[in-house]
Amino acid sequence: MALLRSTILQRGRTMLTAFYRRLGSNYKDPGRISCVDMTDSGLLIQLNVNGSEKTHKLPYVYLRDNSQNPDLLTHSRQDRHLFDANIQATNVQTSDHGQQLIITWPDERVSYYPLSWLLQHLSGSSTISGRLPVERELWTNNSFESTLMKYDFDDLMSSDSRLLDCLIKLESCGIILVENAGLEPRRALSLSDRIAYPKPVVYGYDVMKLEVKPNASSLAYTNVQIPLHTDMPYCEYVPGILFLHCIHQVKGDGGRTMCSDGFHVAEELRIRSPSAFEMLSRYPIQFGDAADDYVGHNIDAMQKPIRLDCMGDIVAIRHNNGVRGSRFPSELMDRLYDWYDAYYKFSHLMYDPKYLVEFKLQPGQIAMFDNTRILHGRSRFDLGEGVYRYLEEVYLDWDEARSKARVIMGKNN
Ligand SMILES: [Fe+2]
Numbered sequence: 001m002a003l004l005r006s007t008i009l010q011r012g013r014t015m016l017t018a019f020y021r022r023l024g025s026n027y028k029d030p031g032r033i034s035c036v037d038m039t040d041s042g043l044l045i046q047l048n049v050n051g052s053e054k055t056h057k058l059p060y061v062y063l064r065d066n067s068q069n070p071d072l073l074t075h076s077r078q079d080r081h082l083f084d085a086n087i088q089a090t091n092v093q094t095s096d097h098g099q100q101l102i103i104t105w106p107d108e109r110v111s112y113y114p115l116s117w118l119l120q121h122l123s124g125s126s127t128i129s130g131r132l133p134v135e136r137e138l139w140t141n142n143s144f145e146s147t148l149m150k151y152d153f154d155d156l157m158s159s160d161s162r163l164l165d166c167l168i169k170l171e172s173c174g175i176i177l178v179e180n181a182g183l184e185p186r187r188a189l190s191l192s193d194r195i196a197y198p199k200p201v202v203y204g205y206d207v208m209k210l211e212v213k214p215n216a217s218s219l220a221y222t223n224v225q226i227p228l229h230t231d232m233p234y235c236e237y238v239p240g241i242l243f244l245h246c247i248h249q250v251k252g253d254g255g256r257t258m259c260s261d262g263f264h265v266a267e268e269l270r271i272r273s274p275s276a277f278e279m280l281s282r283y284p285i286q287f288g289d290a291a292d293d294y295v296g297h298n299i300d301a302m303q304k305p306i307r308l309d310c311m312g313d314i315v316a317i318r319h320n321n322g323v324r325g326s327r328f329p330s331e332l333m334d335r336l337y338d339w340y341d342a343y344y345k346f347s348h349l350m351y352d353p354k355y356l357v358e359f360k361l362q363p364g365q366i367a368m369f370d371n372t373r374i375l376h377g378r379s380r381f382d383l384g385e386g387v388y389r390y391l392e393e394v395y396l397d398w399d400e401a402r403s404k405a406r407v408i409m410g411k412n413n
Pocket residue numbers: 229230231376
C-alpha cells in the first residue's frame with residue numbers, strides 16, 4: 001500500500017510554524033497530520049502535536065461511517081448509512097499543511113476530516129458517555145461545607161446561566177441546596193418543571209408528600225431513623241435526581257438530613273478492600289418493593305450495589321438495606337459469606353465520620369441529590385402534640401437534566 005509522506009508539505013508546515021512563531025510568543029501550534037499510511041486492515045494516521053508524534057490506527061469503515069461531508073453527514077441521524085465493514089479506501093492524502101485528511105472511496109465519493117475532528121475522536125472517549133463534561137468532585141465531611149453550593153430559588157427560575165451552573169455543580173458534587181423557595185406546596189415541582197418533566201413513580205405522579213402517617217409502608221412515612229440509602233434501587237430505571245423541599249420542620253435536634261458521598265465511599269472501599277469492591281461491583285442482588293400507598297405495586301430488580309462502566313469507573317450506587325431481597329445469582333451462592341462481609345464493610349464505611357454529613361433542612365430550602373451517587377437518610381424525631389414535619393419530594397431523570405444543560409450551553413455558544 002502506498003505510503004504518503006509528503007516532505008514538501010512538511011517543509012511547508014515547518015516554514016509556516018516558524019512564520020507564526022515570529023508573530024508572537026502567544027502562537028499555539030495546532031499540530032498537524034504528519035503521515036498517513038494505508039494498510040489492508042485500516043488507515044495509520046500519524047499526528048504531530050506539540051512536537052510529539054503519535055500513530056493511530058482506524059478501520060476504514062469507521063472513517064466512512066463518520067465522514068464529515070455534508071452528503072454523508074450523520075449528525076442529523078436521519079439517514080445514517082450502513083457500510084460494509086470490509087470497505088477500503090482507494091486513496092488518502094492530506095491538505096492545508098496537514099490540517100485536513102482527505103479519503104477517496106470506491107464509489108468515488110470523497111471524505112474530508114479536519115485535524116480538529118481527528119484530535120477529538122482518534123483516541124476514543126475517556127469520559128463516561130452521557131455525563132456533562134465536568135470533573136467529579138469527591139467530598140468528605142471536612143470538605144462538605146466548601147463543596148455545597150447554594151442557589152436562590154428565583155435566580156434558578158429566571159436565569160439560564162444560574163440554572164446551568166446548578167446542574168453542572170450537581171453533576172460534579174452530587175448535591176446542591178436551593179434557598180428562598182418559600183413554603184408553598186409544589187415549589188419543588190416548579191423547579192423541576194423549569195428543567196424538564198418530572199418523573200412519575202409508583203409513589204406519586206409528580207409530587208410525593210413525606211409526612212408521618214399511620215400504617216406506613218415505608219420509613220419515609222414514620223418518625224424513626226431512615227438509614228442511608230439511595231431511592232428506589234428496585235427499579236431498572238432509577239430516578240436520577242431527587243428534590244426534597246422542606247415545608248414544615250420539627251424543632252430540636254431530630255429530623256436531620258444525613259448524607260454521604262457514595263462514589264467516594266466506594267472508591268475508598270476499592271483501595272481498602274479490593275475483594276469487597278469486586279464482589280459488590282460484579283454481582284447484582286435483588287431489591288424489591290410492594291405496597292399500595294398510591295397505586296398498588298410490586299417492583300423487583302437485580303442491581304449491582306456498585307455499578308461500573310467498561311473502563312472501571314463508578315457510575316452508580318444502589319443501596320437500600322430495607323428493600324434488599326434474598327435472591328442472589330447462582331454463581332454467588334457458594335461465596336455468600338464473602339458477599340455479606342463485603343456488604344458489611346461498604347455499609348459501615350458510609351457512616352464513617354470521615355464521610356457522614358448531617359444538616360437540618362430549614363423550611364423554604366430544597367435539597368437536590370444525585371440519586372445515583374449520594375446516600376441519604378434522616379435522623380429520628382419525637383412525635384408529640386403539634387409536632388409536624390412535612391417535605392415534598394420530586395424526581396427527575398438525569399437524561400432530561402443533562403439535556404437541559406446542553407441546550408443552555410448551546411445557546412451560550
Ligand atoms: Fe429516600
